[in-house]
Amino acid sequence: MTAGALSVARSAPEYWSEAHEATPPVARGLSLTVRNLTKSFGDNPVLKGLDLFIPAGQFVSIVGKSGCGKSTLLRLLVGLDQPTSGEFWYGAADEKHDKSAVRVMFQEPRLLPWARVLSNVEVGLGRARKEAGARERALETLKGVGLGDRRDEWPSVLSGGQRQRVALARALVSHPQVLAFDEPLGALDALTRISMQNLLEQVWREQGFTALMVTHDVAEAVMLADRVLLIEEGKITLDLRVDIPRPRRRGSAEVAALEGRILDALFKDARVGEDA
């Protein structure tokens, strides 16, 4: 707890400045096309025929209430589950991609407790782990998330925020073209969250991957994304462009206005006292 808060205080300013100076995204991402995607568990339809196009390099946040199907959508898109019907593809329709082109980061860091921090990052290289220079690449990426000096530690001695940064390095080390986040900051305290959000924005701007982030924090969605999708009962009910220029200021009027619009849409039929 204390260690996490301290590291935030130390590293937040440097992330800020780097994020501010970053050049516009390099087009290295892949576009995503989704056609009539359906997923049912038994008789229970979770996704009801989704259509969606995401251009290469866009940062998209997906918000919605618990159980709306947003995490299911993400799991389908990274290949952890199979759709009931419908299809999706990255890039051009008949293009083949390596598995390491699409990476996912979970709410839990999911680090191997019995592997040192650097070895955990190397896991992200997949098959390329045995190639020459793999270790250097992993170390470079680890330095990129500010944890180069912790390379030989066990994950159990790191704070929650540091573990999540190692998980981010693991996802980034193979230079993915699409990076999916499933509530990546949901388990972190408020200050660590802010520094992680800045780090995510910074790496996205540097590397230009297409980012898909499921979150239930609407403010976080507006701060980071080019576009916010609202999913309700298995359908996209709101598709909102976020045109606020970067760097965005937390709590500015524009951010708050957009956040309000999304929250209104989320709770449009909620009565007072009704549980979200």
Place this chain on the structure above:
Amino acid sequence: MSAGRLQKAADGLVPWLLPLGLLFVWELASQTGLISGRVLPAPSAVVVAGWRLAATGELWVNMGVSGLRALVGLAIGGTFGFVLGLTNGLSKKFERATDTLLQMVRNIPHLALIPLVILWFGIEEAAKIFLVVLGVFFPIYINTLHGIRTVDPQLIEMGRTYGMTKFELFWRVILPGALPSIFVGLRYALGFMWLTLIVAETIAASSGIGYMAMQAREFLLVDVVVLSILIYALLGKLADSTARFLERLCLSWHPAFQSK
């Protein structure tokens, strides 16, 4: 600096205070005649008996024989338990096929088989080793199986998303995840190993520590009987310490084994 080292030495002594104190009281009670030498000889008398047997070489031969039986039995039973635990942990089909039989055998106390084992193997080495194998098999089997079953499924999913092969998944995720539980099984197995050996050597043997104790009983050599019991205690402690050392070595990543 030297005060720190002294402190460390004193800390290392703490676990031995109680056994040493007990020995002291025992010696005192024997010397003052509170405990009859026919019932329980003084520790010093046991040491003298140990010296005598060591000088003739009898002690070393018997310890070697018992130790070898224990290790061979552990190696065979442990390997079987470990391999079967792995296969059943990794394959539901295999477990379905073998589990009923294993559970039935497990519920027979293996020492109940002694009469049958004597009929089969006489009092040869095979009899003792067979019993030790049975004794160590189940703790290792059950804990290996349990360890594999309880590996964090989120880590396995992570391994899959990063394209690990089945072999890599086993070697880098499943086996290390199961290791703490496997060590618990090993330590239980060591306890069963000595227990089985003591009983088997006492009932049917022509060498070994248990045999030495039974011979001494025939000639009313209480000091040798007590010596045998103490040797078992020491060997048991030695085995447990070895297992703990291995545990510290292999599980240094585990928060429970990190100093500081």
